[in-house]
Amino acid sequence: MPVSDEWFVPTELEFSSIHVRAKTEWVHLLLGDGSLTFGHGEITSTQLARDVSPVVARLANRLRGKRLSADTDVITLNGLTTEQLETDRILATAVSGLRCAVADALAQRAELPLVDYLRALHDHEGTAERDVQLYANINRSMLADDDGFVDRSPDSFAEMAQRAMEAGFTTAKCAPFDEARAPFKSSGLPREAENGLDRVRAAKAVIGPDRALLVDCHSRFDLDSALALAPELLEAGAGWYEEPVNTLDQTDVLRKIRDRAELPVAGAERGYGIALFTKLMEEDVLDVVMPDVKFCGGPVEAYLIGRELEARWERSVSMHCPSGPLSLLASAHATAAFDNKLPLEHAVYEVDWRHEVLEPFELIENGYFVLPDGYGLGGRVDPVAVAMRGRSWTE
Ligand SMILES: [Mg+2]
Incomplete structure (x- = not known):
């Protein structure tokens, strides 16, 4: 059947x-x-x-x-x-x-397993990989804990990046500009961005030239400040420039930034549906689209986006996944199914019991997500x- x-x-x-x-x-x-x-x-x-x-x-x-x-x-x-x-x-x-x-x-x-179901449903030949390469997003480990405590010094960013590299990840991501916010008082590079650049440099120093550091800007800039920041980020060794402005609200501004920035521009984490992601690529708004399984239409839609866009623009799809282990599991199935070229996001070191939320436990080895063997997602949220x-x- x-x-x-x-x-x-x-x-x-x-x-x-x-x-x-x-x-x-x-x-x-x-x-x-x-x-x-x-x-x-x-x-x-x-x-x-x-x-x-x-x-x-x-x-x-x-x-x-x-x-x-x-x-x-x-x-x-x-x-x-x-x-x-x-x-x-x-x-x-x-x-x-x-x-x-x-x-x-x-x-x-x-x-x-969902990965095989996705491919069978769409006559996709060959067998998908069972291990999915991840990148370590350290943002969520750098947010305040239940006691309101947080250390966002450049040293602290470097320490988290180091921890990820020691765990086997070869790409990390940080969000170093969360204290900045357009509009800025002066033109050019805003002073508020300087501290963020120090964090990028400190993290990149421990990551080294052969591994990548991606930078997420959480839509905190505008055209002028984003254009001033781009060469500084390139110089600091950033691997991509994520949402200097919001992709969906400021599409034309982002297209101008991408046109002039010399590093890849990534975004669209809040987008829904293959039509929208295709349009963003066709209209030269982004180099990398980031469908989030929780917003983009779920794992079937994410698979279709990845399959279609990677065939047309190689290395153009990296799923956004800053949330819990169930969404990472669904994202890993979709990502494996479309034969990803770029790693999938994983929010590391938020809580040390994260793997226990799923049954069987979430399994991440040496920077790779290991898909479980069961049918469907192959994992469930443990009632315990x-x-x-x-x-x-x-x-
Ligand atoms: Mg983001």
């Missing part, structure tokens, strides 16, 4: 969250058929004011008791348009989480971890 003939009838919906540190909570949904099949999705939404779970519950009501045979049934049964999904990020997050859960369940019904560190609820 072709994998596209598999089906799944959801009848149950449950949510769970895990307290991570400070304001961070990892939030998950679980879609069940009342017997043995459960699909999972992560709907963590650190930048959103409103909780996503009521929106998930509303959309899931339209799926209840229906025979689903594709993750996109979430969209069609709710009558949603691409325009709605491109412009409403809470909706996009809810849809992405549900599409992930449905794909997880359908892959289980097909008795295939939820009982110890969070809560579960139904809407």
Whole structure:
């Protein structure tokens, strides 16, 4: 039977969250058929004011008791348009989480790991790698902990980068400009950026010339300051220039920055759907697009984006993944399925019990994510971890 003939009838919906540190909570949904099949999705939404779970519950009501045979049934049964999904990020997050859960369940019904299900669904020949190269994003380890303590000195950035290199990663990423914010009082390189450059130089000194340091600017600049910063970052050895301005709100400004900057420009972590990511590449806005499995439409959409864009622009897709282990698991399946050329993001050293959230434990070896053997995602959020560190609820 072709994998596209598999089906799944959801009848149950449950949510769970895990307290991570400070304001961070990892939030998950679980879609069940009342017997043995459960699909999972992560709907963590650190930048959103409103909780996503009521929106998930509303959309899931339209799926209840229906025979689903594709993750996109979430969209069609709710009558949603691409325009709605491109412009409403809470909706996009809810849809992405549900599409992930449905794909997880359908892959289980097909008795295939998600990576193989994705390829079988789209006649993709050959076998995908089981180990997915990661890069170590040290940002989240440099945010305040539950006691409000944080050391953001250049030495502290260097120490975290060193720790990642010792663990086997060959690429790290930092966000050194979080204290800066456009508009700036003077033209040229803003003074607020100097401290960030010191952090980049300190981290790059321990990473060395043969390994890469990516720099995320969290959209804190404008055209003038971003153009002044680009040559400084190049000189400091940065490997890419991520979102000096917001890709989706300031597309034309970012195109000008990319046109003049001599290092690759990356972004679009909040984008939804293959049409949008393709347009950003066709219109020369970015060198690297960063679909996030929690916002972009889920693992099937991420796979399609990666497959299509890497075929047209080699080394143009690196999935954004700063959240919990469930979204990293889904991202690793999608990334392996499209035969990635660039590493996948992993937020390291946020909490030391992170691997225990999943059953089986999240496995990262020498800078690589090791995909589990089970069907579907091959992992689930452990109810014991939820009982110890969070809560579960139904809407
Ligand atoms: Mg980013």
